[in-house]
Amino acid sequence: MVIEYKTRTQVVVEAIREKILKGEIKAGEPLRQAALADELKVSRIPIREALLQLEAEGLVEFEAHKGATATKLSAEQVTELFELRALLETELLRLAIPKLTDAELDQTELILQQMNDAYQQSATSGTWSELNSRFHLSLYRAANRPLTFEMVQNLNSNSDRYIRVHLMLAGGVTKAGPEHVQLLDLCRQRKVEQACVVLKQHILGAAHEINQLVQKLDADAGQ
Amino acid sequence: MVIEYKTRTQVVVEAIREKILKGEIKAGEPLRQAALADELKVSRIPIREALLQLEAEGLVEFEAHKGATATKLSAEQVTELFELRALLETELLRLAIPKLTDAELDQTELILQQMNDAYQQSATSGTWSELNSRFHLSLYRAANRPLTFEMVQNLNSNSDRYIRVHLMLAGGVTKAGPEHVQLLDLCRQRKVEQACVVLKQHILGAAHEINQLVQKLDADAGQ
DNA sequence: TACCTCTTTTTTGTATACAATATCCCAATG
DNA sequence: CATTGGGATATTGTATACAAAAAAGAGGTA
Numbered sequence: 344m345v346i347e348y349k350t351r352t353q354v355v356v357e358a359i360r361e362k363i364l365k366g367e368i369k370a371g372e373p374l375r376q377a378a379l380a381d382e383l384k385v386s387r388i389p390i391r392e393a394l395l396q397l398e399a400e401g402l403v404e405f406e407a408h409k410g411a412t413a414t415k416l417s418a419e420q421v422t423e424l425f426e427l428r429a430l431l432e433t434e435l436l437r438l439a440i441p442k443l444t445d446a447e448l449d450q451t452e453l454i455l456q457q458m459n460d461a462y463q464q465s466a467t468s469g470t471w472s473e474l475n476s477r478f479h480l481s482l483y484r485a486a487n488r489p490l491t492f493e494m495v496q497n498l499n500s501n502s503d504r505y506i507r508v509h510l511m512l513a514g515g516v517t518k519a520g521p522e523h524v525q526l527l528d529l530c531r532q533r534k535v536e537q538a539c540v541v542l543k544q545h546i547l548g549a550a551h552e553i554n555q556l557v558q559k560l561d562a563d564a565g566q
Numbered sequence: 567m568v569i570e571y572k573t574r575t576q577v578v579v580e581a582i583r584e585k586i587l588k589g590e591i592k593a594g595e596p597l598r599q600a601a602l603a604d605e606l607k608v609s610r611i612p613i614r615e616a617l618l619q620l621e622a623e624g625l626v627e628f629e630a631h632k633g634a635t636a637t638k639l640s641a642e643q644v645t646e647l648f649e650l651r652a653l654l655e656t657e658l659l660r661l662a663i664p665k666l667t668d669a670e671l672d673q674t675e676l677i678l679q680q681m682n683d684a685y686q687q688s689a690t691s692g693t694w695s696e697l698n699s700r701f702h703l704s705l706y707r708a709a710n711r712p713l714t715f716e717m718v719q720n721l722n723s724n725s726d727r728y729i730r731v732h733l734m735l736a737g738g739v740t741k742a743g744p745e746h747v748q749l750l751d752l753c754r755q756r757k758v759e760q761a762c763v764v765l766k767q768h769i770l771g772a773a774h775e776i777n778q779l780v781q782k783l784d785a786d787a788g789q
Numbered sequence: 790t791a792c793c794t795c796t797t798t799t800t801t802g803t804a805t806a807c808a809a810t811a812t813c814c815c816a817a818t819g
Numbered sequence: 820c821a822t823t824g825g826g827a828t829a830t831t832g833t834a835t836a837c838a839a840a841a842a843a844g845a846g847g848t849a
Binding site for chain 1: 571572573576611614615618619621622624630631643646647650653654657711712713714717
């Protein structure tokens with residue numbers, strides 16, 4: 344049995360990341376080191392180190408002497424984020440499909456079922472979102488591209504909070520379900536190009552909807 | 567006039583990055599915080615923060631309670647790094663070419679001339695490498711993709727030290743010269759697809775040569 | 790010699806304290 | 820009234836000090 348010792352910094356990274364993804368800390372909001380330190384019962388050192396790591400993930404912006412804020416993406420940036428995902432994820436899928444084992448495909452199908460369950464129970468958007476990421480990533484693992492995979496993971500966590508907002512306010516899930524089934528099916532049939540097209544549409548479609556939402560929210564906030 | 571105040575951390579990031587790129591710190595070598603702090607005349611706090619940032623750039627690996635080491639890439643990882651660059655950079659070039667202004671093209675040509683000068687004077691590989699990055703990046707800026715651009719910048723700095731070794735040990739520059747000229751020419755003519763093909767070959771060709779070198783070095787080291 | 794175990798030393802992780810910078814508030818001036 | 824300057828306050832940046840973990844060594848046993 345392996346006991347995972349975590350440094351305070353690691354714990355803090357996870358705590359703050361969750362806060363941002365959940366929307367508990369909103370985009371653009373400043374992250375005061377002292378306040379976070381107080382809340383999480385650590386000194387400011389691990390807080391600072393955590394913020395630096397989150398900056399690397401793109402969830403936080405750090406400005407010298409001014410402090411950190413949760414990154415606020417413009418509509419253009421959201422678009423770029425999703426287009427970048429589309430580019431990298433289709434590439435991973437293209438490489439992965441020929442190598443996917445039946446066991447991996449079954450495993451992925453299981454995640455799909457869990458997503459369905461989560462949706463039926465109208466669980467929090469957090470768990471659905473988590474499963475959504477796992478579904479996508481489980482298809483890419485076989486590509487055996489650790490560096491690219493890690494990048495995609497980061498981009499996913501960045502998209503995540505926008506997806507969650509989308510799930511809450513619009514019915515983003517209804518469309519995703521059938522698309523996931525179709526995608527997995529094409530993977531089973533090893534239809535590489537078709538699968539990539541579906542994946543690309545899946546990502547860009549979500550981007551489009553989220554974009555409209557972001558613009559609307561920005562407009563509301565601007566009043 | 568804008569005076570740029572830099573925090574100690576920022577200074578340290580640049581110092582250590584240069585050390586790694588120059589080869590002063592070799593791949594796999596441990597980075598002792600106390601030693602670096604002593605050498606750079608700062609406390610360990612800015613050193614730690616700098617190491618975290620360099621980890622995000624991929625130049626350093628950080629393991630809890632064990633410290634940081636300069637990342638050592640295997641042949642596979644070098645291949646992936648360059649293939650990822652090829653994917654992202656051709657995408658940026660594709661988007662950039664239609665938008666490139668004559669002024670930008672002239673600017674880029676200037677860099678090309680400087681590279682030629684640097685080569686003639688057999689300057690250090692550092693300045694050539696620096697110019698090489700600037701040449702490539704100046705073609706991508708017009709794509710107007712800040713996120714992707716930043717990623718490419720990181721990947722470039724990662725490739726950099728391998729390119730520098732390549733420059734020193736093999737004659738990597740000789741081929742690059744004509745390829746750069748050809749690439750810029752195709753950009754001027756707005757021949758998007760041809761330019762992308764040349765760029766891809768340019769990157770993957772370098773990858774291939776560097777790979778052979780890396781394998782040879784590893785084999786030598788393993789004896 | 791090989792291997793375990795306890796101790797010592799080195800190195801990293803984090804709290805605290807202080808320094809440097811930015812921000813806010815308010816009075817004085819045009 | 821708007822604006823500028825300057826001091827008080829809040830916030831970040833960094834040094835120092837100590838705690839915790841890992842690595843290196845020393846001694847004993849089979």
